[in-house]
Structure formats: structure tokens, C-alpha cells
Amino acid sequence: MTSLEFFRLQTREEVLALYPRFSPVGVEEVDLLAALGRVLAAPVPAPEDVPAFLRASMDGYGVRAADTFGASVGAPQYLEIKGEVPMGAAPERPAGPGETLRVPTGAMLPPGADAVVMVEYTAEHPDGTLEVRRPVAPGENVLQPGEDVQQGEVLFPAGLRLRPQDLGLLAALGVTRLPVFRHPRVAILSSGDEIVPITQQPAPGQVRDSNAHLAAAQVAEWGGVPTLQGVIPDDFSALKNALAAALGEADLILISGGSSVGARDLTLEAIKALPGAEVLAHGVAIRPGKPTILAAVGNPPLPLLGLPGHPASAAVVMEVLGRPLLARLAGLAESRSWEDEVTALLSRNLAGASGREDYVRVRLRREGETLWADPVLGPSGLLSPLVKSDGLVMIPLGVEGLVRGESVTVRLFSPGL
Amino acid sequence: MTSLEFFRLQTREEVLALYPRFSPVGVEEVDLLAALGRVLAAPVPAPEDVPAFLRASMDGYGVRAADTFGASVGAPQYLEIKGEVPMGAAPERPAGPGETLRVPTGAMLPPGADAVVMVEYTAEHPDGTLEVRRPVAPGENVLQPGEDVQQGEVLFPAGLRLRPQDLGLLAALGVTRLPVFRHPRVAILSSGDEIVPITQQPAPGQVRDSNAHLAAAQVAEWGGVPTLQGVIPDDFSALKNALAAALGEADLILISGGSSVGARDLTLEAIKALPGAEVLAHGVAIRPGKPTILAAVGNPPLPLLGLPGHPASAAVVMEVLGRPLLARLAGLAESRSWEDEVTALLSRNLAGASGREDYVRVRLRREGETLWADPVLGPSGLLSPLVKSDGLVMIPLGVEGLVRGESVTVRLFSPGL
Numbered sequence: 001m002t003s004l005e006f007f008r009l010q011t012r013e014e015v016l017a018l019y020p021r022f023s024p025v026g027v028e029e030v031d032l033l034a035a036l037g038r039v040l041a042a043p044v045p046a047p048e049d050v051p052a053f054l055r056a057s058m059d060g061y062g063v064r065a066a067d068t069f070g071a072s073v074g075a076p077q078y079l080e081i082k083g084e085v086p087m088g089a090a091p092e093r094p095a096g097p098g099e100t101l102r103v104p105t106g107a108m109l110p111p112g113a114d115a116v117v118m119v120e121y122t123a124e125h126p127d128g129t130l131e132v133r134r135p136v137a138p139g140e141n142v143l144q145p146g147e148d149v150q151q152g153e154v155l156f157p158a159g160l161r162l163r164p165q166d167l168g169l170l171a172a173l174g175v176t177r178l179p180v181f182r183h184p185r186v187a188i189l190s191s192g193d194e195i196v197p198i199t200q201q202p203a204p205g206q207v208r209d210s211n212a213h214l215a216a217a218q219v220a221e222w223g224g225v226p227t228l229q230g231v232i233p234d235d236f237s238a239l240k241n242a243l244a245a246a247l248g249e250a251d252l253i254l255i256s257g258g259s260s261v262g263a264r265d266l267t268l269e270a271i272k273a274l275p276g277a278e279v280l281a282h283g284v285a286i287r288p289g290k291p292t293i294l295a296a297v298g299n300p301p302l303p304l305l306g307l308p309g310h311p312a313s314a315a316v317v318m319e320v321l322g323r324p325l326l327a328r329l330a331g332l333a334e335s336r337s338w339e340d341e342v343t344a345l346l347s348r349n350l351a352g353a354s355g356r357e358d359y360v361r362v363r364l365r366r367e368g369e370t371l372w373a374d375p376v377l378g379p380s381g382l383l384s385p386l387v388k389s390d391g392l393v394m395i396p397l398g399v400e401g402l403v404r405g406e407s408v409t410v411r412l413f414s415p416g417l
Numbered sequence: 418m419t420s421l422e423f424f425r426l427q428t429r430e431e432v433l434a435l436y437p438r439f440s441p442v443g444v445e446e447v448d449l450l451a452a453l454g455r456v457l458a459a460p461v462p463a464p465e466d467v468p469a470f471l472r473a474s475m476d477g478y479g480v481r482a483a484d485t486f487g488a489s490v491g492a493p494q495y496l497e498i499k500g501e502v503p504m505g506a507a508p509e510r511p512a513g514p515g516e517t518l519r520v521p522t523g524a525m526l527p528p529g530a531d532a533v534v535m536v537e538y539t540a541e542h543p544d545g546t547l548e549v550r551r552p553v554a555p556g557e558n559v560l561q562p563g564e565d566v567q568q569g570e571v572l573f574p575a576g577l578r579l580r581p582q583d584l585g586l587l588a589a590l591g592v593t594r595l596p597v598f599r600h601p602r603v604a605i606l607s608s609g610d611e612i613v614p615i616t617q618q619p620a621p622g623q624v625r626d627s628n629a630h631l632a633a634a635q636v637a638e639w640g641g642v643p644t645l646q647g648v649i650p651d652d653f654s655a656l657k658n659a660l661a662a663a664l665g666e667a668d669l670i671l672i673s674g675g676s677s678v679g680a681r682d683l684t685l686e687a688i689k690a691l692p693g694a695e696v697l698a699h700g701v702a703i704r705p706g707k708p709t710i711l712a713a714v715g716n717p718p719l720p721l722l723g724l725p726g727h728p729a730s731a732a733v734v735m736e737v738l739g740r741p742l743l744a745r746l747a748g749l750a751e752s753r754s755w756e757d758e759v760t761a762l763l764s765r766n767l768a769g770a771s772g773r774e775d776y777v778r779v780r781l782r783r784e785g786e787t788l789w790a791d792p793v794l795g796p797s798g799l800l801s802p803l804v805k806s807d808g809l810v811m812i813p814l815g816v817e818g819l820v821r822g823e824s825v826t827v828r829l830f831s832p833g834l
Contacts, residue, residue, distance in 0.1 A: 090622050104680075168631030202469060210586065210589035343760065384566050
């Protein structure tokens with residue numbers, strides 16, 4: 001009855017394996033602070049050493065460590081104080097043998113000095129002598145030139161999503177502009193004769209366009225720039241024209257389809273009529289989310305993801321297939337899986353879906369030391385179970401179910417790619 | 418020698434307990450999609466039922482369930498097909514006893530019908546009769562009016578950070594404008610005679626202003642709007658004037674101080690000279706991060722956080738004290754701790770800091786099923802250990818240390834508050 005039946009369901013892994021055929025988006029250059037959360041498009045080698053000079057890491061006295069060997073409270077060593085290194089300036093003179101200069105934390109050591117004696121282990125005498133009550137080793141209480149990062153060292157590879165501490169070190173290096181991948185532009189089309197814009201009061205039988213807004217928010221959360229293309233009627237030409245228009249302006253097209261079989265078939269025909277269209281997957285072995293379409297359209301080929309009509313299905317497909325697709329387009333090379341996953345104990349038995357990976361919405365709940373995952377059940381036509389959930393538990397293909405008390409990995413609805 | 422000694426070190430909990438004296442920032446109204454990641458300033462009760470009408474959740478036939486009771490493949494029930502409910506419109510007629518109408522997924526059921534028979538369990542005969550081979554219960558394959566959310570129900574309390582699925586349901590409800598807390602404005606001052614702007618080539622003894630950029634990026638990551646106020650020289654009047662100017666334009670003042678004792682004392686004096694100034698904490702029992710200042714300044718009192726000069730210390734203080742402070746100002750009421758924390762096994766022994774909570778940078782590494790936390794050691798004057806880390810492990814006050822193989826909670830450097 002439906003064209004779905006002519007396709008074999010593909011597994012999630014099979015669909016993910018298709019993604020390398022799509023290229024990351026282009027590159028732009030942005031200011032340092034604007035690069036937060038962006039994905040580096042090229043490695044950034046350190047243009048210079050940090051620190052650039054031998055630097056005190058404690059308040060104290062710059063010394064030749066050898067001058068302090070054997071010093072103790074009972075038998076201190078004595079050094080001649082030759083002045084102070086001002087903050088933010090070069091020392092006015094070196095520290096010769098038997099000499100020392102006061103150095104505040106962060107200041108440059110005078111030439112000759114190779115360590116700092118902390119102020120706590122000294123006393124200044126009125127005659128300009130410093131009493132040193134503890135020895136220091138060479139390099140003690142100082143930062144060596146290049147100790148943080150050496151010129152040419154690559155701490156920032158391409159594909160890295162930049163975090164605050166990365167920007168901190170790049171600031172120290174004087175790197176003020178960075179090459180990053182553009183934000184992927186995502187065109188989102190809503191189809192379905194029952195759908196009206198969210199600003200409209202629905203007539204009987206009509207509903208507001210919630211799925212497109214959910215998908216748009218997911219795209220924004222994951223670093224894409226969503227553009228809502230509005231509601232397209234269930235009409236072949238209208239759908240095809242809207243898709244063709246989106247093709248020129250987007251890096252990814254999402255079509256939030258009607259949930260009826262008729263609407264889905266029409267969407268598929270419109271996709272096939274696009275230039276260069278190739279349907280790569282039609283039907284994925286996940287639940288909810290079976291009626292998902294992945295196509296390549298245009299030249300060079302852009303990805304098009306056709307989402308199921310039920311909101312929970314669409315949201316799961318976006319999490320499971322849309323997010324990795326966006327990560328591919330965004331040029332993201334790293335995976336910090338611990339930011340997206342948490343281990344919890346399942347609070348009730350769950351039956352799996354024969355022949356499909358089953359994604360169950362769960363709410364997390366801390367009880368003492370234990371984190372519980374409470375399944376939030378409900379038809380996939382509802383939005384509220386998603387609102388009440390914190391993430392998804394997957395029952396793998398071929399697994400009959402999970403039992404109460406079992407340790408499960410919860411894929412979090414967390415911000416960021 | 419330092420004014421620190423006149424203060425008792427306060428614990429992290431004692432500092433956090435001071436935050437309720439600061440009020441959340443004001444409220445603004447934003448469009449639905451702009452509300453992503455924002456904190457709701459007032460509860461949003463559902464203005465109407467979703468769904469608004471009895472809705473098919475499967476493709477099939479709208480029936481009176483009672484008409485199908487006892488139906489089987491061997492003894493089907495027969496109903497009269499009275500037409501089809503178009504998508505997005507009210508049914509043209511009811512379904513009387515013995516009658517049925519075709520309904521696509523998502524369409525409104527005809528009056529009288531209380532269930533949908535899936536198309537798979539039926540056959541249409543040429544005479545307009547529907548053969549039903551399986552019974553349905555009342556309510557089967559339909560969504561009831563209000564099943565997702567009922568008018569007046571509050572799924573969105575004040576203090577909630579809005580996620581994509583929240584916006585999806587709000588879209589379905591026709592809520593297109595939302596009251597959210599403003600982004601907290603954070604003025605960031607850099608002090609220290611050794612500090613130069615990041616665009617400048619440092620002379621010997623000078624370093625670029627990395628700490629302020631690190632803090633600014635953290636603020637932005639956590640939903641604040643940072644403003645870099647530039648580098649202020651180590652001069653009482655200059656510091657006081659810069660602080661006073663920031664007072665009028667910010668919800669929180671951060672001062673990224675010099676790391677020397679002299680610079681810190683000067684900063685403290687400048688803070689104390691502000692109108693309404695009250696130093697609430699000077700010295701916190703954490704490592705790194707001891708020389709931290711929390712003050713209330715101005716009227717109404719705004720928080721001012723004085724950060725230590727070492728970059729690792731400043732970053733830890735921002736994570737441990739700055740982030741909860743920003744959460745308070747942002748009006749965030751919920752805590753989703755599982756988004757910030759992960760459990761891992763420590764890969765080596767760690768000694769604690771006597772008398773202070775010790776925060777150790779760790780890098781996470783997956784090895785089969787095991788997540789390892791590898792301590793990244795190094796002086797707190799360095800930035801690169803932060804760059805190489807994924808989070809922090811805390812050794813509690815009074816604990817001598819942690820041992821290799823021990824299960825530890827890693828506080829992630831994760832995006833979002």
C-alpha cells in the first residue's frame with residue numbers, strides 16, 4: 001500500500017555510514033570571543049611561546065637556586081637585595097651570584113635568577129640583606145618560557161569545538177581571529193494540509209506547526225541556523241517548488257512531513273523530482289521514527305532529511321540522525337560522548353520493538369546516590385512526554401527488553417552538538 | 418602580611434549561601450524561537466487543550482468501537498463507508514451506528530466515532546462496505562482532546578530553562594511570546610600593570626589579557642552578556658573609577674585581578690571604596706582559588722566577584738562560584754545536575770589540600786566500557802592543563818586524598834548553565 005514497503009528498512013548505523021558523502025560547510029573568519037562554541041576549520045599552531053619569559057609564580061625573591069642550597073632556619077643563607085622587578089617591565093638589572101631582587105607573582109625574573117624563594121621563607125634585614133631559610137631547586141616557583149605552550153605546538157586541531165579555556169589560551173597567544181566553519185544553514189519546510197502557522201487560531205481539524213518549531217530549536221541548539229520556510233500544502237508542485245527554492249539557500253533541508261501515508265508519499269515524489277535527487281534511505285529501523293527519508297539533492301549533493309509526522313518521532317529522528325548529520329556539516333571532528341550520556345538505573349521493565357531500535361523517553365530522578373531513569377510513556381503523537389523527559393534510552397535491535405534495576409545509558413537532550 | 422590573614426577562609430557552601438541576597442535580573446518578552454535556552458520568568462499555563470479535538474493517530478477508519486466488538490478474520494464485522502474526513506477540516510458528517518468514515522493520521526474523527534480501526538485490519542468492498550477483522554476498544558488509535566496538555570495545566574514553571582521540546586509544545590499551544598529573564602550583563606575588568614590588550618605585542622615582562630577573555634567566554638557560555646571593560650592599571654583611583662562606572666551598567670561585576678599580593682590588596686581597597694560596599698567573603702577554602710573576593714556593591718546591592726590572578730584559579734572559581742551566581746541572577750530554578758556531572762574512575766592517586774576543597778583538572782578517556790579520569794597536573798599559572806581537560810574532580814574538605822581506581826564525580830566543563 002505504501003512505497004515504504006518497497007524499501008528495506010535501514011539500520012541507524014547504515015544511515016550514519018552515508019554521511020561522509022556530504023561535505024562540511026564553508027569557512028569564515030571570526031573574532032576570538034565570537035569563536036566560542038564554533039568549530040575550528042584549520043589547526044592553530046602557537047605563534048609564540050607562552051610564557052614568553054621566565055616568570056615568577058609566587059611572590060618572593062628571584063635567586064640563583066645554587067645560592068640557597070643548604071639554607072635552613074638554623075643556618076640561613078644571606079643574599080644582597082639589589083632592588084625589585086616592577087610588574088609589567090623588564091628587570092633593571094641581573095641577579096649576580098649572591099644577589100637577589102624582589103619579584104611579585106607574574107613578574108619577569110632578572111637574568112641570572114632561576115628560581116623564586118617564597119616570601120614566607122625569608123626575612124629582610126635593615127642593611128639590605130635577605131635571610132633565606134629554605135633552599136629552592138632551579139625552576140622552583142617559576143614558569144619556564146614555553147611551559148604553557150611552545151611556539152609551533154598544535155593544541156587546537158581542526159574540527160575542535162572551541163571552549164572558554166581554549167579562547168583563554170588563544171588570547172594569551174595573541175590569536176585574535178580564527179578560521180571556523182560557517183553555521184550550517186538549515187531550511188525547514190512544513191507540509192500537511194492540517195498544519196497552520198503558530199500565530200493562527202486553528203479551525204476544527206487543524207493544528208499549529210509545532211514540529212517545525214521543535215526541529216528549528218534543535219537545529220539552533222546544535223549550532224545551525226534554522227530558517228522556517230512556512231507551511232506548504234499537500235500538493236506536488238507546491239512541495240517541489242518549495243524544496244527547489246530551499247536548495248539554493250541551505251546546507252541541509254528538513255521537511256517536517258504530514259503523518260498520513262498519503263502525505264508521506266507525496267513528499268517522496270516531490271523529493272525525487274528535485275535535480276540530482278537520490279533517495280538514500282526510506283524507512284529506518286528505529287522506533288519511533290520509521291518513516292524517515294534521507295536523500296541527496298542538488299549538485300553538489302546536499303542532504304535532505306524527511307521527518308516523520310508524529311512529534312515524538314520527529315524529535316527522536318532529529319536526535320539520533322539529524323544531530324550527527326549536523327555535526328558532519330559543521331565540521332565537528334571530536335566526540336565528547338560524556339557530555340551527552342549519563343548512566344542511570346531503569347525504574348521499570350521495558351519491552352523492545354522487534355526488528356527496530358527502540359528509543360524510550362525517560363525522566364531522570366536522583367534518589368540519594370542513585371540516578372533513576374523513569375520511562376515516560378505515551379503515544380508518539382504527544383509532545384508532553386518529551387517535555388517531561390530528560391533523554392532517551394535505547395533498546396538495541398534484537399534485545400527483547402530491559403529490566404527494572406538494569407544500568408542503562410541515557411542519551412541526554414543536552415545543549416550543544 | 419596580606420589582608421587575607423584578617424579574614425577567616427569561608428567554605429564554598431558558606432559563599433553559596435550568600436547568593437539569595439542578590440535578586441534575579443529583570444524580565445523581557447521574546448518571540449518563541451528566541452526563547453530557546455532562556456529562563457522563564459513566570460509560569461505559562463496552557464491557554465487551551467492540545468489536541469483541541471479527537472484526533473486519529475493512525476491511518477484507518479473512524480468507528481464506534483462498539484460496532485467492532487467480536488470482529489475477527491473468521492467472523493468480520495461490516496460497516497457502511499460514508500466518505501472520508503479531509504485533512505485539516507471538520508468532518509462533513511457524523512458516523513452513526515454501523516457507519517464509518519476514512520480518517521488519515523492526524524485528522525479529526527467524525528462525531529459519533531470513538532476509535533480508529535487501522536487500515537491493516539480492514540478491507541474495502543466494491544459496494545462501499547468496510548470489512549473489519551479486529552475489534553478496537555473505545556479510544557484506540559486516537560488522541561483525546563487535552564491528552565497532551567489540558568487548558569490551565571502548568572507544564573512550564575517559572576525558572577525553567579526552555580529546551581527545544583518545550584518550544585514545540587508552546588508552539589502547539591499558540592504561545593508565541595514568552596516572559597523570560599534578561600541575559601545577566603556582566604562587566605569584566607582586568608587589572609594588573611603587567612597586562613596588555615590581546616591585540617598588543619607584549620614587551621618583556623608583559624602578558625596578554627587572557628583571564629578576562631576566559632571569564633568572558635564562560636559568562637557567554639552560561640547565558641550572560643559579557644562586556645570587557647579593558648585593562649585598568651594598578652592604581653587606586655583608576656580601579657575605583659572603573660568599578661564605579663561598571664556599577665551602573667552591569668548586573669554582576671567581575672574583576673580579574675593581578676596575582677601579586679600588592680595588586681590584590683589594592684583591588685580590595687578600591688572595592689571597599691564603592692558606594693554600599695560590603696565585603697562578604699575574602700578568601701575561600703578551595704584550591705586553586707583561595708584569594709577570591711565576593712562583595713555586594715551599590716544600591717540595590719549587586720554582586721562583585723574578584724577572581725584570582727592565576728588562570729587556572731580564576732577558571733575554577735568561575736566554575737565553582739561564578740556559575741551558581743550567574744544561575745541565581747538568571748532566575749534559574751531547576752538543577753539538571755546530570756548534564757554537568759559524569760562518573761568516572763580515577764586513573765592515579767591524588768593527594769588533597771589540607772583545609773581546602775581541592776579541584777583537580779581531569780581529562781576523560783573511554784577505554785571499552787570504562788570512563789577514566791586522568792588528572793592533568795601543572796601549576797595554576799598555566800592555561801594548557803585547562804585546555805587539555807574535560808572537567809574537575811573535587812577532593813572534599815578533610816579528605817586526605819583519592820586513590821587510583823576510585824569512582825569519582827567529574828564536574829564537566831559543559832556548555833550551558
